[in-house]
Amino acid sequence: MFQSFEVTARPQQGPPRLKALRTVLETEGLDGFLVPRADAHQGEYVAAHDERLAWLTGFTGSAGFCAALREVAGVFIDGRYRTQVKAQVAAEFTPVPWPEVSLGDWLKEQLPKGSIVGFDPWLHTPAQISQVETALEGTGITLRHCGNLVDQIWQDQPAPPMMPAKVHPLEFAGESHTDKCTRLGAELQTAGHAAAVITLPDSLCWLLNLRGADIPRNPIAHGFAVLHGSGAIDLFMEPSKLNGLEGHLGPNVTSHAPGDFLSFLERLDGPVRLEKTSVPVIVADVIGDRVQWGDDPCALPKACKNEAEIAGSAAAHLRDGAAVCELLAWLDDQVPGSLTETQVVSQLEGYRQRDNALQDISFETIAGTGPNGAIMHYRVTEETDAVLEDGHLIVLDSGGQYLDGTTDITRTVAIGTPPREAQEAFTRVLAGMIGMSRLRWPKGLAGRDIEMIGRLPLWMAGQDFDHGLGHGVGAYLSVHEGPQRLSKVSHVPLAPGMILSNEPGYYREGAFGIRIENLLVVQKAADLPGGDVHREMLDWRTLAYAPIDRRLILPDLLNTSARSWLNAYHAQVAEKIGPRLSQPAKLWLDAATAPI
Numbered sequence: 151m152f153q154s155f156e157v158t159a160r161p162q163q164g165p166p167r168l169k170a171l172r173t174v175l176e177t178e179g180l181d182g183f184l185v186p187r188a189d190a191h192q193g194e195y196v197a198a199h200d201e202r203l204a205w206l207t208g209f210t211g212s213a214g215f216c217a218a219l220r221e222v223a224g225v226f227i228d229g230r231y232r233t234q235v236k237a238q239v240a241a242e243f244t245p246v247p248w249p250e251v252s253l254g255d256w257l258k259e260q261l262p263k264g265s266i267v268g269f270d271p272w273l274h275t276p277a278q279i280s281q282v283e284t285a286l287e288g289t290g291i292t293l294r295h296c297g298n299l300v301d302q303i304w305q306d307q308p309a310p311p312m313m314p315a316k317v318h319p320l321e322f323a324g325e326s327h328t329d330k331c332t333r334l335g336a337e338l339q340t341a342g343h344a345a346a347v348i349t350l351p352d353s354l355c356w357l358l359n360l361r362g363a364d365i366p367r368n369p370i371a372h373g374f375a376v377l378h379g380s381g382a383i384d385l386f387m388e389p390s391k392l393n394g395l396e397g398h399l400g401p402n403v404t405s406h407a408p409g410d411f412l413s414f415l416e417r418l419d420g421p422v423r424l425e426k427t428s429v430p431v432i433v434a435d436v437i438g439d440r441v442q443w444g445d446d447p448c449a450l451p452k453a454c455k456n457e458a459e460i461a462g463s464a465a466a467h468l469r470d471g472a473a474v475c476e477l478l479a480w481l482d483d484q485v486p487g488s489l490t491e492t493q494v495v496s497q498l499e500g501y502r503q504r505d506n507a508l509q510d511i512s513f514e515t516i517a518g519t520g521p522n523g524a525i526m527h528y529r530v531t532e533e534t535d536a537v538l539e540d541g542h543l544i545v546l547d548s549g550g551q552y553l554d555g556t557t558d559i560t561r562t563v564a565i566g567t568p569p570r571e572a573q574e575a576f577t578r579v580l581a582g583m584i585g586m587s588r589l590r591w592p593k594g595l596a597g598r599d600i601e602m603i604g605r606l607p608l609w610m611a612g613q614d615f616d617h618g619l620g621h622g623v624g625a626y627l628s629v630h631e632g633p634q635r636l637s638k639v640s641h642v643p644l645a646p647g648m649i650l651s652n653e654p655g656y657y658r659e660g661a662f663g664i665r666i667e668n669l670l671v672v673q674k675a676a677d678l679p680g681g682d683v684h685r686e687m688l689d690w691r692t693l694a695y696a697p698i699d700r701r702l703i704l705p706d707l708l709n710t711s712a713r714s715w716l717n718a719y720h721a722q723v724a725e726k727i728g729p730r731l732s733q734p735a736k737l738w739l740d741a742a743t744a745p746i
Contacts, residue, residue, distance in 0.1 A: 151310075151496065151499060151508050151515055152367075152381060152499060152511045153485075153496075153499060153511060153515055155492050155495075155530060155531050155532050155535065155605060156532060157531045157532065157533055158204065158210060158531075158572075159205070159207075159209075159238065159697070160206040160208060160464065161237075161238060161239055161240040162393055163205075163208060163239060163684065164206060164207050164208045164239060164240045164242060164243060165240050165242045165301065167205070167206050168206065168207075168218060168223055168243070170303040171183065171206065171299060171300065171303060172218070172220055173216055174299045174302055174303060175218075175220060175268075175299070176220075178268065178296060178437035178493055179266070179300065179642075180218070180266050180267065180294070180296070180299075181220055181261060181266055181267060181549055182217055182218060182219040182257070182261070182265070182267040182562065183217075183218050183267065183268045183269070183296075183300075184199065184200075184215060184216070184217055184218075184253075184265075184266070184268070184269040184274065185202050185203050185207075185216040185217075185218060185269065185272075186203065186207055186215040186273050186274060186299055187203045187211075187212065187214055187215060187511055188194050188200075188274070189214060189347070190247060190272040190430055191349050191350060191372060191374075192275060192349060192428045192429070193350060193352065193365070193370070193628070194212055194213070194367045194628070195366075195367065195368050195369075195630075195631050196365065196745065197308075197309075197310065197311045197364055197365055197366075197372075197630070198308040198722045199307060199308045199311065200309045202298075202300040202301075202304070203215060203216055203705055205300070205304060205306065205307075205317075206218070206300055207223075207225050207239050207243050208239050208240065208243075209225055209227070209231070209234075209235055209238045209239050209243075209358065209510040210234075210238060210529065210713065211227060211230070211231040211234060211527060212527065212630075213227075213228060213230070213231070214226055214228070214235075214248070215253075215632070216243070216367045217253060217256065217257065217267070219260055219261065219566040221260075222244060222260055222670075223242060223244065223299075223539045224243075224245075224246040224256055224260075225243045225244065225245050225246065226238055226246045226251075226253065226256075226462055227245060227246070227247070227248060228247075228248055228249065228616070229247075229616025229617065230244070230526045230527055230617045231245035231526070232247065232529065232616070233524060233525050233659055234524070234525050234526070234527065234528070235624060236306075242533065245457075246316040246361045248598050252281070252285060253281075253282050253285075253352065254281065254282045254283075254285020254286050254564060254648075255285060256283070257282070257285075257286065257287060257291055258285070258286065258289055258291065260625050261291050263289060263290035263292045264290050264291075264389050265290075265292075265293070266291075266292050266293075266294050266670055267292070267293050267711065268293075268295075268296035269292050269293055269294070269295065269296070269297065269431075270295075270296065270298040271430060271431040271432035271435065272298075272430045272432055273296045273298070273430065274426075274430070274431050274547075275426065275427055275428060275429060275430065275431065276426050276431055276737060277427045278427075279293060279427040279431055279568060280304035280426075281468060282528070283696045286562060286634050289434055290373060294365070295432075296513060299333055299701075302696050303527070305650040306648070306666075309726075309733065310365075310372075311364035311699060312364075312388055312391065313359045313360070313361045313362055313363035313364050313371070313391065314363075314390070314392075314393065315361065315371040315387070315391045315392060315395060315517075316360065316361055316362070316427065317359060317360065317361075317395065317397075317398045317551075318355070318360060318361045318626065319359075320357045320359070321457070321458065321623070322456030322458060322462050322553060322554050322626065323359045323458065323625075323725075324347070324457060324459050324516060325456060325458075325461070326359070327357060327359040327360075327398075327399075328381075328400060328402055330356075330357055330359075330451070331357065331358075331376070331377060331381040331382070331383055332381035332595075333381075333449065333486075334346075334357070334377060334381075334451065335379050335381035335382070336379070337379055337727070338377065338378075338379045338380070338423065338447060339379040339448060340581065341423070341444065342421065342424065342442075343375050343379065343417060343421050343423040343442055343444070344378065344379055344418075344420055344422060345377060345379065345419075345422050345423070346376070346377045346380045346422070346423035346424075346444075346446075346447045347374070347375075347376055347415070347422060347423070347424055347433055347437070347639065348375040348377060348446065348448060349374055349375070349425075349428060349429050349430060349433065349445075349446075349575075350425075350428050350446060351364070351365070351368075351370035351371065351372055351373070351573060352368075352370055352624055352627045353446055353448035353449065353452060354370075354371075354373055354375050354385075354448075354500075354503075355369070355370050355371060355373070355627065356624075356625075356627060357375070357377070357383075357448050357452075357454040358375075358383070358399065358450055359398075360395070361626065361627075362391065362661070363714070365604055366496065366510070367510055367511060367512055367513050367514070367551065367629070368512075368551075368628050368629070369509060369510070369551055369627065370628065371387065371391055372388075373386055373387030373388075373391070373408070374386070374387075374408065374411050375388040376414070376415075376418065377447060380486065381402060382402050382404070383402060383404070383478050383595070384403075384404050384414065385399070385402045385404065385405050385406065385450045385576060386404065386405075386406045386407070386408045386410065386411040386414070387408065388407070388408060388591060389405065389407065390686050392405060392660045394745060402628070404553075404568065405531060405563045407460045411431075411743070412432070412436050413693065414548070415433065415436045415437055416436055418437070418440070418544075418605075419440075419692050420437070420439075420440025420441075420442070420736065421440055421441070421442035422437050422440050422441060422442060423442050423444040423447065424437060424441050424442070424444070424678055425444065425446040425449075426443050427644035428446060430437065435705050437485065437496050438588055445633075447544075449632065449643075450631050450633070450642075451556055452624070452627075452631070452650055453622055453631065453632070453633060453634050453647070453648050454644075454645050454646065454647035455572055455625055455647040455648070455649060455671070456647065457502045459555075459625035460647065460649075460671055461554075461556045462514060462553075462554030462625065462626070463554070463556070463557075463623075463625060463649060463669075463671070463693055464554030464555075464693055465554055465555065465673040465736035466507070466550070466552040466554050466557055466694045467555065467557050467559075467669065467694050468554070468695065468726055468730070469505050469730070470505075470549070470550050470552070470557040470559070470694075470728065471559070471694060471695040471726070471730075472501075472727055472730035472731055473498065473501035473502045473504070473505070473698050474498070474501075474548075474559060474561070474696045474697055474741055475697070475723075475727050475731055475735055475738075476499040476501045476731060476732065477494070477497055477501050478561065478563065478696065478697065478738075479731075479734060479738035479739065479742075480497060480735075480743070481494065481497075481544075481563060482522065482563075482738060482742075483738075484538075485570070486538060486539055486542075486565050486566040487537060487538070487539055487540065488533045488538075488540070489537070489538045490536060490537050491518065491519055491530040491534075491535050491536055491538070491544070492517075492530055493537070494517045494544065494546065494696050495515045495517045495530060495548075498515060498517075498546070498548060498565065499515070500509065502550050505550075505552065505700045507553045507706075508550050508551070508552055508556060509551045509552065509553060509626075510550075510551065510630040511548065511550055511551065512551045512556050512557060513548075513549060513558075513616065513629050514529050515546070515547070515548040515605065516528050516545060516560075517530055517545070517547075517548075518530070518544065518545045518663055519537075519538045519539070519542045519543070519544040519545075519565065520536060520539065520542045520661075520662065521536075521659075521660050521661060521662070522534065522663075523542075523543055523544060523545040523562075523657070523662050523663030523664070524657040524658055524659045524660065524661065524662060524663040524692040525663070526616075526655070526656075526657060526663070527618055528545075538565045539566070540566030540567060541565070541566055541567060541568065542563060542565040542566070543562050543563065543564060543565065543568060543572055543576075543662045543664065543705050544563050544565060544660070544700070545560065545562050545563070545663045545664065545665050545723045546561050546562070546563060547559075547560040547562065547665060547667065549629055551626060551629075552626065553626060554626065554627075555626055556623055556624050556625065556626055556627060556629050557669065557694070558623055558629050558651055558666065558667065558668045558669055558694075558721050559667055559669070559694045559696060560593050560665045560666060560667035561666065561667075561696055561697075561698065561699065562576060562579075562663075562664045562665060562666060562699065563600060563699050563702075564701045564702050568702055569662075570700060572662050572702065573702050573704050574611075575640040575656045575658075576664050576666075576699075576703065577608075577702070577703055577707040577708060578608050578613065578656070578667055578707065579607075579608065579609040579654045579655060579656050579664050579665070579666055579704060580613055580708070580712075580716075581666045581708055581709075581712055582603070582604040582605055582606060582607045582608060582654040582691060583604060583608040583653070583667075583668070584602075584708075584712045584715050584716060585603045585606065585607070585667045585712070586600070586604040586619065586620075586636070586652045586654075586670075587602050587652060587670065587690060587692060587715065587719075588605055588667065588677075588711070588715055589690065590675050590687050590688070590689045591644075591687065592685055592686070592687060592688075593643075593645075593687065593688055595638040595641050595642050595643065595644060596640050596642055596643050596644065597618075597619075597620070597635045597637050597640035597642070597644065597650075598637060598638050598639060598640050598641065600636070600644075601618070601619040601620070601636040601637060601640075601737075603636060603663070603734070604636070604652065604654040605619065605654065608654070608656060613656055614659075615633045615656055615657060616634055616654045617655065617656065618636060618640075619635035619636040619637065619652065619653065619654060620635065620636030620637075620650045620651040620652050620653055620670075621633040621635055621636075621637075621650065621651050622635060622650055623647060623649045623650065623669055624648065624649075625649075631649075634648045634650055634652055635650070636652065643674060644672050644688060645688075646672050646673055646674055646688065648669055648671065648673065648674065649669055649672075649693070650669070651666075651667050651668070651669055651670075651673045652667065652668050652669075652690075653665055653667030653689070654666065663698075663702035664682045666698060667694075668692055668693070668694040669692075669693040669694045670690040670691065670692055670693060671690065671691045671693055672689075672690065673688065673689060673690070673691050674686065674687075675687040675689040692719070692722075693712065694720060695726050696719075696727070697720060697722060697723055697724045697742040698716065698719075699742075700746060701745060703716075703746060705746050713746060716746065717745040720742075720743035720745070721743065721745075722741050723739070724739060724740065724743040727739065729738070
């Protein structure tokens with residue numbers, strides 16, 4: 151099993167650890183310390199060594215931070231985690247709704263003039279610190295660089311990950327790393343930049359056609375790099391990770407020990423491009439007046455997949471869809487009350503592992519039944535494992551890391567007879583998902599310009615959900631990839647080759663949750679008769695194929711176009727996935743994809 155179900159953090163562990171941290175605060179002459187979720191590479195997912203936020207507070211979500219002061223400790227969480235945090239942190243920690251309440255404003259309310267709050271400059275970005283410092287202007291409250299105080303008290307902290315890197319084959323990458331470096335180096339020169347510092351692990355691995363295993367579920371290797379205008383690369387990665395890769399990297403890549411990174415930056419000629427929202431503060435401080443703020447040079451090229459990457463993702467989704475359909479057929483054959491969430495997770499992983507290309511799951515499978523389904527990023531443990539009972543829904547959000555692609559799909563399934571209110575909400579969620587899937591839009595629009603399409607049916611019923619409509623997805627890389635998003639805050643124009651999720655949902659705390667998700671790839675839309683010939687339009691190609699539970703659909707709440715799309719989609723599921731299934735699952739699929 152890739153997934154395990156042990157409890158990794160408990161609320162009662164937090165208070166003594168917070169007390170120990172406050173003792174260090176007093177010793178250091180500080181009034182507070184910031185504990186982020188992030189590591190030095192600023193990726194969303196972190197290794198066990200860097201799980202400082204979970205270790206201190208008990209909160210295990212993938213986004214958030216703690217401001218631990220001498221008298222109060224705020225755990226800042228966004229809308230995805232406001233149910234989850236209640237069960238994970240002790241009373242000594244105060245959940246703070248973020249970003250509605252900013253860290254700067256909260257510190258002003260909690261601290262007197264002259265207070266000093268420490269932070270580790272490896273774990274925060276210049277954008278984050280600048281925002282807080284701006285809010286604190288005139289208050290006499292200051293932020294100060296310091297060592298990591300959590301590391302001082304974490305006696306059994308796991309060692310940093312040292313897993314070997316491996317080559318990502320050209321047949322899946324679609325472009326050699328030498329060509330990528332040359333192309334992006336030329337773009338740096340055109341922009342007047344001598345070099346760019348790369349700290350995001352997925353950017354580094356994409357650029358050099360490497361993959362790794364330093365982060366569970368994400369095939370990345372930790373390291374830093376400097377890309378020069380010439381296309382040459384200085385790579386800072388533990389030598390043990392690169393054993394046997396010298397031939398792949400070639401003469402254009404010079405390897406260094408990670409400990410030499412900052413001293414190398416001190417000698418680097420400028421101007422040097424840094425990405426303000428992902429580079430550590432300490433890197434910006436070392437570069438100093440040579441800094442030229444700009445985008446990560448790998449971000450958009452990585453997001454806009456080439457033909458080989460799209461073909462690999464499409465192939466992976468067909469095989470993954472077969473595994474999901476086998477699971478759904480098996481689940482439908484079980485008696486309500488006879489299964490628990492962990493059994494469903496294990497069964498699904500077993501179906502996925504029949505594929506030799508599977509390297510890992512792409513994230514911890516979310517299998518939340520009944521009230522657990524309302525916890526958006528629920529992780530089932532031995533202690534929370536719930537029985538699938540008659541009248542429940544189960545939210546099943548899962549994916550695989552295959553050599554040729556990364557998958558992510560969510561289906562919500564009825565257990566026994568679903569309640570009417572759940573069917574109504576499900577149908578609205580489905581209508582939003584279909585609306586986005588059918589959308590055509592003018593080139594140049596960003597996620598923020600179109601994401602309301604997926605929310606509109608819920609809005610019209612006075613309902614909504616507290617997460618983005620969709621995130622970018624990598625090519626055998628991170629299942630959450632930027633900069634593309636279907637989100638109210640995303641300004642990045644959508645472009646052909648970008649893969650995004652389309653996942654509206656609805657969550658009623660204490661009752662049920664609903665989410666339906668397919669992955670889509672942006673493509674140039676075909677011209678339409680009577681359309682503007684001068685106006686380029688984009689639309690979606692669907693990658694994920696698995697049936698949507700017809701028992702939860704109220705057809706009268708769908709318009710004719712939505713019903714037609716659903717029937718056409720189900721016909722494609724039957725055509726593409728049916729031949730890949732066992733005979734019992736094929737019979738089940740024929741019924742599950744019948745027209746409504």
